[in-house]
Amino acid sequence: xxxLVWQQHRKQFLIFALLAVIFAAVTVPxxxxxxxxxxxxxxxxxxxxxxxTLGNTLFKHGLENAMFLIVKAVMIALPILLGxxxxxxxxxxxxxxxxxxxxxxxxxxxxxxxxxxLAWTLGVTVVLAGAFTALTTxxxxxxxxxxxxxxxxxxxxxxxxAPVGYALFAVALGxxxxxWLKRTFLxxxxxxxxxxxxQLAFPLIVRQHxxxxxxATIGLKDSNSNISEPPAPNNDVxxxxxxxxxxxxxxxxxxWANPPQQCRANAPGPxxxxxxxxxxxxxxxxxxxxxxxxxxxxxxxxxxxxxxxxSVRYQPSDAYWKFQFIEVGIYAILALVFVALxxxxxxxxxx
Amino acid sequence: xxxDIMVRTRDLAKRYGLFWALKNCTIVVPRGSITALVGPNGAxxxxxxxxxxxxxxxxxxxxxxFGLQPSQSHEYLAEIGYLAQEIPxxxxxxxxxxxxxxxxxxxxxxxxxxxxxxxxxxxxxxRAVDKLSGGQRAQVGLAIALAKKPKLLxxxxxxxxxxxxxxxxxxxxxAEASADAEGDLTVxxxxxxxxxxxRICDHVIILAAGETQLCxxxxxxxxxxxxxxxxxxxxxxxxxxxxxxQIKSAKQTRLLVRLAxxxxxxxxxxxxxxDIEDIVLAYMGRHKGDNTGGKL
Numbered sequence: 017x018x019x020l021v022w023q024q025h026r027k028q029f030l031i032f033a034l035l036a037v038i039f040a041a042v043t044v045p046x047x048x049x050x051x052x053x054x055x056x057x058x059x060x061x062x063x064x065x066x067x068x069t070l071g072n073t074l075f076k077h078g079l080e081n082a083m084f085l086i087v088k089a090v091m092i093a094l095p096i097l098l099g100x101x102x103x104x105x106x107x108x109x110x111x112x113x114x115x116x117x118x119x120x121x122x123x124x125x126x127x128x129x130x131x132x133x134l135a136w137t138l139g140v141t142v143v144l145a146g147a148f149t150a151l152t153t154x155x156x157x158x159x160x161x162x163x164x165x166x167x168x169x170x171x172x173x174x175x176x177x178a179p180v181g182y183a184l185f186a187v188a189l190g191x192x193x194x195x196w197l198k199r200t201f202l203x204x205x206x207x208x209x210x211x212x213x214x215q216l217a218f219p220l221i222v223r224q225h226x227x228x229x230x231x232a233t234i235g236l237k238d239s240n241s242n243i244s245e246p247p248a249p250n251n252d253v254x255x256x257x258x259x260x261x262x263x264x265x266x267x268x269x270x271x272w273a274n275p276p277q278q279c280r281a282n283a284p285g286p287x288x289x290x291x292x293x294x295x296x297x298x299x300x301x302x303x304x305x306x307x308x309x310x311x312x313x314x315x316x317x318x319x320x321x322x323x324x325x326x327s328v329r330y331q332p333s334d335a336y337w338k339f340q341f342i343e344v345g346i347y348a349i350l351a352l353v354f355v356a357l358x359x360x361x362x363x364x365x366x367x
Numbered sequence: 368x369x370x371d372i373m374v375r376t377r378d379l380a381k382r383y384g385l386f387w388a389l390k391n392c393t394i395v396v397p398r399g400s401i402t403a404l405v406g407p408n409g410a411x412x413x414x415x416x417x418x419x420x421x422x423x424x425x426x427x428x429x430x431x432x433f434g435l436q437p438s439q440s441h442e443y444l445a446e447i448g449y450l451a452q453e454i455p456x457x458x459x460x461x462x463x464x465x466x467x468x469x470x471x472x473x474x475x476x477x478x479x480x481x482x483x484x485x486x487x488x489x490x491x492x493x494r495a496v497d498k499l500s501g502g503q504r505a506q507v508g509l510a511i512a513l514a515k516k517p518k519l520l521x522x523x524x525x526x527x528x529x530x531x532x533x534x535x536x537x538x539x540x541x542a543e544a545s546a547d548a549e550g551d552l553t554v555x556x557x558x559x560x561x562x563x564x565x566r567i568c569d570h571v572i573i574l575a576a577g578e579t580q581l582c583x584x585x586x587x588x589x590x591x592x593x594x595x596x597x598x599x600x601x602x603x604x605x606x607x608x609x610x611x612x613q614i615k616s617a618k619q620t621r622l623l624v625r626l627a628x629x630x631x632x633x634x635x636x637x638x639x640x641x642d643i644e645d646i647v648l649a650y651m652g653r654h655k656g657d658n659t660g661g662k663l
Contacts, residue, residue: 118456
């Protein structure tokens with residue numbers, strides 16, 4: 017069986033292996049150089065007091081700037097490409113070309129045949145996705161150090177171990193849909209649609225519930241002119257802030273449509289119109305309420321003086337690996353479900 | 368189990384969704400025979416062969432093949448050779464690679480047989496099979512099926528797509544393989560025309576509308592079927608024969624019948640011998656307009 021699987025599928029296996037080599041050829045030199053530049057900047061920033069803002073100045077041009085985008089794009093595309101080119105045709109092509117009738121009447125049972133094909137394909141998927149993910153994780157150390165945002169929606173899913181789970185799931189899903197629908201292009205489209213929906217659902221809805229969130233109360237800053245974004249706890253800048261509200265002393269969230277009378281700003285923010293002012297100023301998330309003299313926003317200071325603060329729910333940055341393993345585990349289980357469905361269909365269905 | 372019987376089915380039926388592709392199929396295929404499975408398109412020939420090959424499961428009825436139920440077990444599959452209608456092969460592999468595949472996927476395998484078979488016909492072993500002609504592909508498919516040394520070889524319309532020369536080559540290869548096996552090889556092959564296969568077959572099964580019409584040796588069938596000619600006022604519901612086809616004119620009635628006792632010709636009738644092709648056509652004509660299966 018191994019001989020046949022290799023004869024049939026080595027082309028796809030080798031093309032993906034070649035892509036991994038190309039990816040390494042790009043990430044290794046840029047990764048080394050960027051880390052070097054970062055270390056140098058770190059050594060020099062003390063004299064100019066710019067250490068905290070290196071992320072605003074480094075790697076803003078050329079290839080290294082583009083690499084942040086390229087690496088993300090490659091890692092988002094990888095599971096989809098594996099699912100479409102390794103998964104969907106794996107068994108579907110045999111149904112389409114009728115070769116299942118040739119192979120299922122040799123002296124090897126369908127189960128043995130399917131097991132060999134699945135073991136090879138899922139094994140190659142793990143190795144390839146593992147290689148891409150290891151390279152990305154290593155390459156991302158500069159960005160992680162600069163931005164401290166490993167929980168970010170686009171960072172979490174391309175580093176660590178989670179991408180291996182995505183790839184396994186996409187391939188298993190593709191295999192199953194290929195067998196079930198027996199039409200390559202239809203299966204390809206459905207695989208893509210289901211995969212994308214699930215990939216969006218995880219960061220938006222599912223992931224935050226892996227472990228109970230922690231709560232922190234964070235004081236309002238004098239200079240904070242943008243009140244729409246809940247901040248991370250001061251002692252854990254890399255934490256994942258799930259949500260947050262500005263609350264009063266008793267913990268009741270502020271009603272932005274009807275802010276406390278004493279804090280209504282007497283100067284307009286840039287987003288406010290004269291008509292708004294005539295109605296009485298409303299504080300809204302996203303409105304910058306800057307004082308007329310360009311100093312601290314008066315209403316904001318007022319809120320602070322009246323005991324308002326941010327109450328945020330967050331996942332601490334040291335829970336990162338726990339999240340990675342929970343995520344890869346869930347995706348691996350989903351992949352197993354589709355593997356089991358594939359067995360059921362292939363073994364029981366007429367040709 | 369009867370040692371002389373290779374395949375026996377009783378009331379075998381197969382439903383796809385609401386459609387009965389096969390119903391009340393009762394056949395007996397003797398060991399060592401070359402049996403033609405004939406019937407119009409959609410008569411259930413492919414379904415029957417797939418059930419015997421254990422590719423599809425029957426919906427009802429009984430089937431025994433060399434005493435076993437068809438299954439996806441190693442023991443069963445090792446005894447079956449199957450060549451599907453479209454002659455599926457791995458297009459990017461060569462004939463030699465198909466032979467290697469066979470040797471790796473089968474415990475019992477005659478490499479020499481497959482290779483010499485193809486070499487003798489001048490079929491290139493080192494060319495991807497999608498570069499071969501239809502006739503050459505059919506021979507590669509046959510070589511792989513034969514090299515398994517099966518007890519039962521199932522061929523689904525093997526010559527339908529071949530030109531007359533390739534057809535003749537294929538059938539002589541098959542007849543040769545059957546002779547070489549000295550009774551250890553049973554062949555069932557389907558066709559919608561008996562004339563394609565008649566040359567090498569000794570048994571015939573006629574399927575129409577999913578049902579068995581006739582299952583017999585060709586000699587026996589020819590002997591028990593006669594054309595009866597008589598005046599047009601003779602009764603045709605005589606218990607001594609079953610009418611398969613009748614042509615009535617003002618003066619005379621012409622019947623193709625199966626005689627209950629072929630030695631005795633019913634009185635008042637004039638009997639003429641008939642040939643197997645006429646018999647097959649008569650059975651197939653009985654179900655004209657009804658040849659796409661139907662409800663059970």
